[in-house]
Every structure is written in C-alpha cells, then in structure tokens.
Amino acid sequence: MDKSQRNYFDFTLLLLIFLFMVVSCIAIYSAQKYSPYGVNFVLLQVRWYVIGLGASAFVYFFDFDQIKRISPYAYIFGVLVLIGLFLAPETIAPRTKGAKAWFEIPKAGSIQPSEFMKLFLILFLARVISNHNDKYLDRTLQTDFMLLGKIAVVAALPLAFILIQPDAGTAMVVVAIVIGMSFISGINWRIIAVLGGAAALIMAILVYIYLEVPDLLLLVLDQYQLNRIHSWLDPFEDMQNTSYQLAYSILAIGSGMMYGKGFNASQVNVPEAHSDFIFTVIGEEFGFFGASLVISLYFILIYRIIVIALRNKGPYESLIATGVISLLTFHIFENIGMVIGLVPMTGIPLPLISYGGSSLLGTLISLSLVLNISAKTKKYMFSEDDD
Numbered sequence: 001m002d003k004s005q006r007n008y009f010d011f012t013l014l015l016l017i018f019l020f021m022v023v024s025c026i027a028i029y030s031a032q033k034y035s036p037y038g039v040n041f042v043l044l045q046v047r048w049y050v051i052g053l054g055a056s057a058f059v060y061f062f063d064f065d066q067i068k069r070i071s072p073y074a075y076i077f078g079v080l081v082l083i084g085l086f087l088a089p090e091t092i093a094p095r096t097k098g099a100k101a102w103f104e105i106p107k108a109g110s111i112q113p114s115e116f117m118k119l120f121l122i123l124f125l126a127r128v129i130s131n132h133n134d135k136y137l138d139r140t141l142q143t144d145f146m147l148l149g150k151i152a153v154v155a156a157l158p159l160a161f162i163l164i165q166p167d168a169g170t171a172m173v174v175v176a177i178v179i180g181m182s183f184i185s186g187i188n189w190r191i192i193a194v195l196g197g198a199a200a201l202i203m204a205i206l207v208y209i210y211l212e213v214p215d216l217l218l219l220v221l222d223q224y225q226l227n228r229i230h231s232w233l234d235p236f237e238d239m240q241n242t243s244y245q246l247a248y249s250i251l252a253i254g255s256g257m258m259y260g261k262g263f264n265a266s267q268v269n270v271p272e273a274h275s276d277f278i279f280t281v282i283g284e285e286f287g288f289f290g291a292s293l294v295i296s297l298y299f300i301l302i303y304r305i306i307v308i309a310l311r312n313k314g315p316y317e318s319l320i321a322t323g324v325i326s327l328l329t330f331h332i333f334e335n336i337g338m339v340i341g342l343v344p345m346t347g348i349p350l351p352l353i354s355y356g357g358s359s360l361l362g363t364l365i366s367l368s369l370v371l372n373i374s375a376k377t378k379k380y381m382f383s384e385d386d387d
Helices: 003-008 011-034 041-060 064-087 113-135 141-164 168-183 189-212 214-219 223-233 244-255 278-311 315-339 357-381
Strands: 103-105 109-111
Touching (some): 011 278, 011 357, 041 357, 064 141, 064 315, 064 357, 109 357, 113 141, 113 168, 113 357, 141 168, 141 189, 189 214, 214 223, 244 278, 244 315, 278 315, 315 357
C-alpha cells in the first residue's frame, strides 16, 4: 500500500466489517445451542472471516485495468463451474433441500459456486457496459437496445444454470444486480420504464395464476418452492409442517419485544437459525432495539459504498460499486423480509452475519473491491497536489 492509499483508505468500511464479524459471532454462538450438528459454528465462522480477509487483502492490490482484463475469464470460469455442478454426480454435489447447489469438499466443507458467480457477473457486466459506452458516445435507441441485449446475454447463461439447480433466491439476486447496473448504464429511461411496466404485468399474471391455477407454477417452480409461497401467505395454518420455520421465526422475533430477552437467553427453537434465519436470534435476544442497530449498520454500509461510487471518476469502478450495492441491498431486504414474513422465503443468507463460507468469502471480496475503489478515487482526486 503506497502513501496515498494509506492516507485515504476507507477505515470506516473496514470498521463496519469488524463490527459485523462481532455481531455474527455473538448471534451464531446463541443460535448453535439448538443446532443438531454438534459443530462449533463460531470457530468455523471466524476461520472463514480470516480466509475471507486474507483473500480480500490479495484482491485489494489488483489494479482495475487488470481486473477488467481478467473479468471475461473469471465469468467463463464461473459459468463452467456451474455447468460442472449440473453434470457432477451427487456423491460430490449432493442435492440438499431439493437443490443441487453445492460441491462437497472433504475436510473443507461445502462450496456454493453461485455465490462467486454473482461477483464474476458484476465484474464482467461492468466491463461490457463501460466498453459499450466508450464505443458509442452518441447514444440512440438502437445503441441502447444493443447494450440491453448484451446485458441480457451475459446474465442469461448463469441465470439459467442457477434456476436449474433450482435456486430461486440466488436467481433473484442476479436479476437485482442486472437491474441495478442497467439503471446507471445510460440506457434511455423510456426503455427502462417500458421494461418496468412489463415486469409489473408479469408479476400481476403470476399472482393471478397462483390464485386461480397454482399448479401451472410447477412448470417453473418445484413443489418445495411452491410450498414456501403457501407458508408465507399463511404461516400459522400448518405450523408443524411446511410453515414451521417461518411461524416460529415470527414468534421468536415478536417475543423479543423492545429490548429482548438478553444474550444467549433465546427460547424459541428456529431451525437453521445460525444460517439464513440468524436475524431471528438477534430479534429475540436483543429485541427491536438490537435489531434496529444491526439494520442501521447495514444502512451505513450501503451509504459508504454509495459515497464511494459517486466520488469515483472511472465508469468501470462505479459500475462495480453499483453491482455490489445491488447485491447487498437485495440480500439484506430479502433475508430480513423473509424472517418477518414480509416476503416469501428464498433461502438466501444475511450478508456478513449468517454462517456460510461461500457467502462470506464472496461478500468480503466484493467489499475489498469497494475499498480498492475508494483508495483509487482519493488518489486520483489529489494526484495533482501530490505531484
């Protein structure tokens, strides 16, 4: 790290990562008392944090010209791994909860390729968009449709293999990334408005199909995912079966009231609370006050990334930051929304807090890119004064 990078390194963002690590370890420690696995998830989470921070430190020193050059290869590698996951026998890629989404690696645990594919997609989409805009300085509807087509083609391949797993939650994250990056790509707002209207119409049609002929949804969803929609709409109808997890999640958070029951004093057993439902532990033990503090940390995290994206002069770097914002914002909204019954359950983790090596590694590397953008931005802003 040179002098200018040391002076302008975003220590606020680094402090936030440390605070999330503390919150994660506290919440997982409380959650694992109900875990049937007999594993110390706190130590494993710390190990993943150490590995993730080490990988982030390595990525931090890459120049963005280098990252831009290797992004197509990273994208191709990610797609090939997804294809390999689809073709792999269940001895190394077992089907869990109806989804074939993980590789089982002896003595290392499971790896979810789609978590890294999201980052590869952000890097490659940023390259495609920035290169297109450099080539077509005079924007027309034709060039905008060309760009939209490029974005769709790049996103379609990984999206297809993620849906095949099936993993609707991660597929929705990919769509959120594409939408977020498309908004700042320079595409004419009329095209965005038409596409938004079409999406709203499709959603209305899907709601109608669900209400009138729900079995048609089995053409795109499996029965497990359809049951999740049923349990979301009425979580207390069948508490002991399909909606058990959501119903007890709502009860756990509600029982925390304003200030919670205290550290490690949770009483409601929510399955997989150390993973996707970690927010239930925070809500029950620390109440509305503690849950609000965690959400506030996320607001500050997103705010810092937005500031970095707005200050940066490079379009490629700004697009990467926007992709990371879209990724994190959707993850946070969807995860917290599902555990309180606001949105359907999709099985995606809470960034930096839920236990999970692949998710944590992907998120930390994404944030290391943002830290890199921050240092680069400051260096450029004051480069004339430093010379």
